[in-house]
Ligand SMILES: NC(=O)c1ccc[n+]([C@@H]2O[C@H](COP(=O)([O-])OP(=O)(O)OC[C@H]3O[C@@H](n4cnc5c(N)ncnc54)[C@H](O)[C@@H]3O)[C@@H](O)[C@H]2O)c1
Ligand SMILES: N[C@H](CO)Cc1c[nH]c[nH+]1
C-alpha cells in the first residue's frame with residue numbers, strides 16, 4: 001500500500017486521492033446508456049439476451065414465483081436459517097424504532113401545520129449477485145420497505161447458473177412475503193424497474209447497492225424514477241492510533257477489499273510504526289483469503305495516509321467521506337463530534353464493520369464515492385415521503401391574512417391575494 005503524508009499534500013493532490021474515479025469510467029457510462037436504451041426499446045427480450053451475455057444463462061422464465069421460492073427456501077441449512085433469523089430481528093428492531101409521528105405545530109394562533117408519513121407505494125429493490133450473492137442486502141432493503149408499508153415490492157437479482165436464485169435469497173423472500181424475484185442483474189435490472197417491461201412493473205423509487213454498472217444506471221434513470229443514493233463499490237476508512245490492534249485493522253481493511261476489485265480500503269494512521277505493523281498484517285492475512293485475487297486488486301487501489309494526530313485524521317476522513325468509518329482507537333468517544341461526513345461509523349477496537357454488514361441492526365446500504373457528504377444510508381425515511389398539512393381556523397385566517405395579502409401584492413400575484421380576501425370578506 002502506498003504511503004502518503006497528509007501535511008505534505010497540496011489541496012489538489014488531496015482532491016485526487018479522495019476522488020473514486022477509475023480510468024474506464026466513461027466506458028462504463030456509455031455501455032450503461034446503451035443497455036438502458038435497449039431495455040427501453042426491447043423490454044423482456046433485451047433482459048433475456050443480457051442474461052445470456054453477462055450471466056451465461058438461457059432463461060426460460062424471467063422470475064421465480066412465491067411457490068417455487070418456498071420450495072427452494074427449504075434447502076437452507078439450519079445454521080444459516082437461524083443466523084438470518086437473528087439478523088432479521090436486530091435489523092427489524094432498529095428500523096422499527098425509526099417510525100416516529102411528528103407533532104402538530106401552531107405557527108400563529110389558529111394556524112396549524114404538520115407532516116404525515118406515507119409509504120412509497122411501488123418500490124424496486126436490487127439485490128447484488130455478481131461476484132457474491134448478498135441475502136444480507138435483501139434483509140437491509142426488504143425489512144424497512146415492509147415496516148414503512150410499501151404495497152408493491154419488486155425485487156431483481158442476477159440469476160444463478162441453474163437459472164434460479166439460491167436458497168438464502170429464497171428464504172429471505174419467504175420471510176418478507178415477497179411475491180416474485182426477477183432474475184435480472186446489472187444496469188438492465190435498473191432500467192427494467194425504471195421504465196417497466198412486459199414482465200417487470202415500473203416502480204417509483206429504486207433501492208440497493210451494486211457494481212459500477214448498477215450504480216451508473218441508477219444515476220442515469222433519475223429523470224424518470226427516484227433512487228435511494230449512489231451505493232457503489234464498497235469502501236472503508238480506518239482511523240487508527242497506537243491503541244489500535246494491527247491484526248483487527250488489517251481484517252477490517254480486507255473485509256471491504258474482498259467485495260470487488262474496485263473497492264477501496266484506506267488506512268489513516270498516526271504513526272509510521274503502527275502503519276507498518278498493519279501493512280504487514282494485511283499482507284499475511286491476504287494470503288489466506290479464498291478471494292485473494294479480488295482483495296489484492298482492491299488493496300492495490302488503496303493507500304495509507306499518515307497524519308500527525310487523530311484530529312488531523314478526522315480532517316482527512318471528512319474530506320474523503322467514506323461509506324464506512326472505523327475508529328480503531330481507545331479515544332473514539334471524543335472523535336464523534338468531529339465526524340461530519342461518513343455513511344456508518346464503527347467505534348473502538350471491538351466493533352468490526354462486518355457486524356453492521358450483517359446483523360447489528362444498522363443498514364448496510366450506504367453512500368459511496370464521497371456521496372456521504374450529502375446522502376444518508378437507507379433507513380425507514382428512504383421508503384417514505386412526508387406530506388405537509390395545514391388548517392386555518394377563523395382566527396387563523398384573520399391572523400395570517402394581512403401577511404399573505406401584502407406578500408402576494410409584492411409579487412404582483414393578485415389571484416393569490418384574492419384567495420385570502422374573498423374568504424375574509426365572508427367573515428366580516
Ligand atoms: N454501497 C453499498 O451499500 C454496498 C452494499 C453491498 C454491496 N456493495 C457493492 O456492490 C457490488 C456488487 O457487485 P457485483 O458485481 O458482485 O454484483 P452486481 O449484482 O452489482 O452486478 C452483477 C451484474 O453486473 C452486470 N455486469 C457485469 N459485468 C458487466 C459488463 N462488463 N458490462 C455490463 N454489465 C455487466 C451483469 O448483468 C451482472 O449480472 C460490489 O461492488 C460491492 O462492493 C455496495
Ligand atoms: N459491506 C457491504 C456494504 O458496502 C455490505 C455487505 C454485504 N455482505 C457483506 N457486506
Ligand SMILES: [Zn+2]
Nearest residue numbers: 234255256357
Ligand atoms: Zn461487506
